[in-house]
Amino acid sequence: MGNFSRALGIGFILNSCVAMANDKLIRWTGTEDQDATLKHVVEKLSQKLGRPISQQDFLLEDDRDLAFNHYQRWVQVLDHVPIHGKSIRIWKELNSEKAIQVEAALQSPSLLNRTLEPIESVRSTLSSEKTVALAREMILANSEDPHFMGLEWKDEWIHGELVRVVKIRGKRGYHFVFIDFRQGKVISHKYREFPQVDPPTDDEGLSIPVQVYPIYEEAEEREQTLPRISAELRHIKRQIPIVEGDFYAPLKTKQYFDFNFDPTLGDTEAGRAQGHWSMSYLKGQAAKIRSELPQTQNDWSKGVLLQGQFATINIHPDAIPKFNPGFQIRASTAFFPNWIETSHDGKPAQEMIPSHAFAGKPLQFPNEAWDRPAHRLPDHNPAQYLNDGFDEIQVYYAINTLFENLQARGFKDPELSTRPFNAFLFNPDIASRNNAFYTDDTINFTTYSPHEKNYARDNSTIWHELGHGVMDRLMGDSIELADTGGLSEGMADFVAALVIQSVTQGKPFPGSKKFRIINKTGFYLTNEVHDDGEAYGGAMKDFMDAVIGAHAENGLNQVADIVLETMRLTRDFPGLNASDWFDHLLFADSLGRPGLRQPGELKPFLLTALAERNFKLGEGSVAEFHLVNLATHQEIESESPGSRNAPILVRIPKDGKAHFDLSVQVKSSQHFSFHYPLQIRVEYKGGPLQGALHWTGKEKEAQTYLLNSEADQASIPLEVSGTCDEINRADGSCVDFAYIQVWNSGETERPAAKKRFYLQVKNP
Numbered sequence: 001m002g003n004f005s006r007a008l009g010i011g012f013i014l015n016s017c018v019a020m021a022n023d024k025l026i027r028w029t030g031t032e033d034q035d036a037t038l039k040h041v042v043e044k045l046s047q048k049l050g051r052p053i054s055q056q057d058f059l060l061e062d063d064r065d066l067a068f069n070h071y072q073r074w075v076q077v078l079d080h081v082p083i084h085g086k087s088i089r090i091w092k093e094l095n096s097e098k099a100i101q102v103e104a105a106l107q108s109p110s111l112l113n114r115t116l117e118p119i120e121s122v123r124s125t126l127s128s129e130k131t132v133a134l135a136r137e138m139i140l141a142n143s144e145d146p147h148f149m150g151l152e153w154k155d156e157w158i159h160g161e162l163v164r165v166v167k168i169r170g171k172r173g174y175h176f177v178f179i180d181f182r183q184g185k186v187i188s189h190k191y192r193e194f195p196q197v198d199p200p201t202d203d204e205g206l207s208i209p210v211q212v213y214p215i216y217e218e219a220e221e222r223e224q225t226l227p228r229i230s231a232e233l234r235h236i237k238r239q240i241p242i243v244e245g246d247f248y249a250p251l252k253t254k255q256y257f258d259f260n261f262d263p264t265l266g267d268t269e270a271g272r273a274q275g276h277w278s279m280s281y282l283k284g285q286a287a288k289i290r291s292e293l294p295q296t297q298n299d300w301s302k303g304v305l306l307q308g309q310f311a312t313i314n315i316h317p318d319a320i321p322k323f324n325p326g327f328q329i330r331a332s333t334a335f336f337p338n339w340i341e342t343s344h345d346g347k348p349a350q351e352m353i354p355s356h357a358f359a360g361k362p363l364q365f366p367n368e369a370w371d372r373p374a375h376r377l378p379d380h381n382p383a384q385y386l387n388d389g390f391d392e393i394q395v396y397y398a399i400n401t402l403f404e405n406l407q408a409r410g411f412k413d414p415e416l417s418t419r420p421f422n423a424f425l426f427n428p429d430i431a432s433r434n435n436a437f438y439t440d441d442t443i444n445f446t447t448y449s450p451h452e453k454n455y456a457r458d459n460s461t462i463w464h465e466l467g468h469g470v471m472d473r474l475m476g477d478s479i480e481l482a483d484t485g486g487l488s489e490g491m492a493d494f495v496a497a498l499v500i501q502s503v504t505q506g507k508p509f510p511g512s513k514k515f516r517i518i519n520k521t522g523f524y525l526t527n528e529v530h531d532d533g534e535a536y537g538g539a540m541k542d543f544m545d546a547v548i549g550a551h552a553e554n555g556l557n558q559v560a561d562i563v564l565e566t567m568r569l570t571r572d573f574p575g576l577n578a579s580d581w582f583d584h585l586l587f588a589d590s591l592g593r594p595g596l597r598q599p600g601e602l603k604p605f606l607l608t609a610l611a612e613r614n615f616k617l618g619e620g621s622v623a624e625f626h627l628v629n630l631a632t633h634q635e636i637e638s639e640s641p642g643s644r645n646a647p648i649l650v651r652i653p654k655d656g657k658a659h660f661d662l663s664v665q666v667k668s669s670q671h672f673s674f675h676y677p678l679q680i681r682v683e684y685k686g687g688p689l690q691g692a693l694h695w696t697g698k699e700k701e702a703q704t705y706l707l708n709s710e711a712d713q714a715s716i717p718l719e720v721s722g723t724c725d726e727i728n729r730a731d732g733s734c735v736d737f738a739y740i741q742v743w744n745s746g747e748t749e750r751p752a753a754k755k756r757f758y759l760q761v762k763n764p
């Protein structure tokens with residue numbers, strides 16, 4: 001099952017399920033009770049809960065050594081079906097039964113809505129075909145991302161009901177469709193964008209000297225390129241598989257239609273005999289094919305391919321026919337499930353073709369690698385970049401650099417710290433333009449508009465995306481983030497900041513003051529995942545800067561160690577919010593690390609950083625920022641109409657206009673004060689990926705309003721035109737937001753609070 005949930009990442013979206021009434025997290029530490037055997041833990045929990053539970057109620061889903069402790073996750077099951085988010089998690093000392101931390105979130109079976117029918121007959125009411133049909137109908141009606149590029153599902157008890165959770169991969173994110181067994185219908189649908197932007201050997205591998213950008217090609221605004229430095233591409237494999245022809249052809253003796261997909265039956269021989277299939281089975285078969293391929297030298301005689309221990313470089317299959325590279329094309333072995341739209345028995349269907357990607361331009365001889373041109377082309381011409389072959393060098397370097405700098409600071413977890421990230425470059429899909437995203441051990445690059453950055457040459461973005469990967473690995477498959485999930489964005493930024501700090505030793509460089517992580521954003525004062533992430537990232541960056549200020553280079557080692565350890569200690573946490581995160585950070589601090597940090601040494605630095613961020617550990621109120629759509633009197637929160645996840649659809653002709661009125665009001669708390677007169681700024685461009693909509697007044701400076709006191713309220717009229725400035729959706733529409741920011745009196749650098757208001761403009 002580990003496999004399934006890795007791909008599922010469902011935790012990020014089910015946060016509402018976390019807070020069932022009787023559902024308090026039970027937690028103790030090794031100081032309170034040392035015995036970490038399951039038998040003892042279950043007995044102790046029975047006592048604490050006042051009802052008997054037994055070892056048979058749990059299934060071991062994760063059992064692994066982490067860098068400094070051993071971790072087990074026992075999932076609570078009823079009738080063999082996992083109860084969503086319910087488990088016992090045990091961290092113990094390596095090679096002993098001595099507890100470090102035990103956490104349990106359990107559910108009383110009496111709260112589950114069971115029928116007298118046997119569970120298997122209930123589950124059989126929802127066939128694979130019906131599951132796929134229901135999910136497909138939901139996705140194809142979705143205007144944000146009506147694409148179908150892979151699916152998975154699992155059955156769980158959620159909110160007491162037996163539910164099938166179907167996860168469909170689209171082009172830009174994942175759809176989650178929840179089907180209730182009793183009702184036999186879809187009860188909800190959610191959409192989440194991808195977080196954007198081989199066994200290890202002792203052999204060090206090949207090293208090749210190259211010139212790369214230490215941080216990025218160009219700083220924020222202008223197209224002025226920065227100098228490159230000399231560096232080495234390390235850990236390149238000396239032996240790689242020989243790939244000739246269609247080596248995944250053995251997988252193509254069958255057709256893989258969506259309606260035959262079944263993650264459970266497809267994993268069994270009997271199920272496959274009935275025509276079912278599963279992705280985990282196919283991935284396993286693909287790995288087997290790869291392992292049986294004959295090996296060849298990866299050397300200058302045929303040209304070196306960037307297939308390394310920590311990184312593999314691949315060209316997206318669609319880029320080959322589209323950009324027609326002038327070098328000899330060789331297949332790469334990375335498995336690429338290629339979903340196509342087709343038909344079966346006259347009905348529309350999706351079919352998965354087992355495919356591979358391609359290798360980049362072979363490095364022909366040492367000087368060729370060194371001299372690869374890194375022209376910044378005015379139009380970011382992808383065909384030329386592909387032929388120049390520089391982007392692949394930069395991406396390989398960036399991935400290796402992240403591993404090297406984190407491994408040197410305690411990222412030593414078996415397998416998790418050595419498994420490679422596979423990069424796919426030049427995805428030509430227009431809907432994915434100007435993007436880089438992480439999913440499922442891969443980092444993906446697209447093509448770029450003339451005035452945007454080329455993310456394949458931007459280590460800060462690459463390290464952010466890989467930061468998601470590091471978190472995925474350390475925080476586990478079943479982690480659930482509460483709030484907007486901003487912790488994930490903020491900590492991805494923080495992983496990038498750690499690597500940048502390590503690479504530059506804190507020396508400034510062009511644009512170094514402009515990173516999103518350098519901000520004054522408070523907790524609870526945003527409505528979008530990246531903005532919410534600023535509060536997390538900003539607080540953590542303040543914390544890091546303070547520790548480095550006091551302890552220099554050793555401070556960086558201390559901070560990296562405590563943050564990675566906190567990720568381990570929050571592994572699979574059900575509903576992790578800011579308080580839980582910082583509580584566990586303090587717990588990691590209290591454990592200390594012999595030779596590196598004393599128990600409790602970093603606590604004062606953290607508390608100081610949090611005091612500036614509208615954050616309170618424990619009880620107490622927080623400051624508020626209200627943004628309301630006056631037409632509906634609805635607050636624009638992270639899931640409501642007008643949010644990133646639910647833009648308001650505006651259907652008007654090209655020459656039409658639509659009006660909206662918003663109101664803004666703020667409220668200070670005992671611990672966090674706004675400074676009056678406050679300036680409210682409305683910005684239409686300059687934000688991340690902003691600029692597709694044509695707002696009235698967009699060409700002018702930001703619109704501003706003043707609030708003189710807490711009783712004041714600003715009314716903000718907005719008007720949008722039916723003509724998009726840039727089409728950024730495949731259906732010819734455009735999606736964009738107005739940025740409403742709260743600036744304290746006298747503040748010139750960064751706002752304290754900000755919210756976004758999203759529209760999608762489509763012509764009838």
Ligand SMILES: [Zn+2]
Nearest residue numbers: 195196489492
């Ligand atoms: Zn991200």
